[in-house]
Amino acid sequence: MPTVSRTFSVDAAPAVVVPYLADFGNAEQWDPGTEKCTRNDSGPVTVGSTWHNSSKIAGVSTELTYTLEEQTDHRVVLVGRNDTATSTEILEITPDGAGSSITYTNEIEFHGAAKLAAPLAKVLFEKVGNDTEKQMTEVLNALAP
Template sequence: MPTVSRTFTVESSPAVVVPYLADFGNAEHWDPGTEECTRNDSGPVVVGSTWHNKSKIAGVSTELTYTLQELTEDRVVLIGRNDTATSTETIEVTPSGTGASITYTNEIDFHGAAKLASPLAKVVFEKIGGDVVKQMTDVLNALPRQSM
């Protein structure tokens, strides 16, 4: 099971970062692989909210349904599923100075014949991990520093 984890800091506070990242529709802005991410339900973003995500990774298009599995003041867990894989994205946010320290971890569990892709996927996702850090940092640093 390929796992990629990165820790980095941003200028926005946890009170701003956590709600922004919990709304997975925002992945269109911070995840370089996401081409489209549409909310399936409506109302406030809460545990159980779902999104339809279309991504392209290393030239391969895929679609997953993501569910917000856990949401606390310092942790967001989103699980994406389709027939070939389950992607668990865990984002832990702690105060760091006036901003936040973020640990982003993505675990991919391939199903069936797709498991054969695991070794290659690890290499691809390691590269994507660096891209996510850069793009997420830029997006989060552009948000207001404090919650309104």
């Protein structure tokens, strides 16, 4: 199972970062692979909210349904599923001065024949992790007062 993790600091405080990241519709702004991310339900974003995510990584398009599985004052867990993979995105947010320290971990579990791609995917997802850290940092810094 390929796993990518990055820890970095941003200027926005946890009170801003947590609800922003919990709303996975914002992935269009911070996730370089996301092309479109549309909420499936309505009302306040809460545990159980879902999104339809269309992504393209290294020229390969995929669609997953993401569910907000956990949200606390310091942690957001989103899980995307389709027939070939489960992507678990864990975001741990702690105060860091006036801003936040974020540990972003993405675990990808392939299903069926797609499991054969896991070793190659690890290399690809390391680059995606670098791109995500850069883009997420820029977007979250722009949210700081």
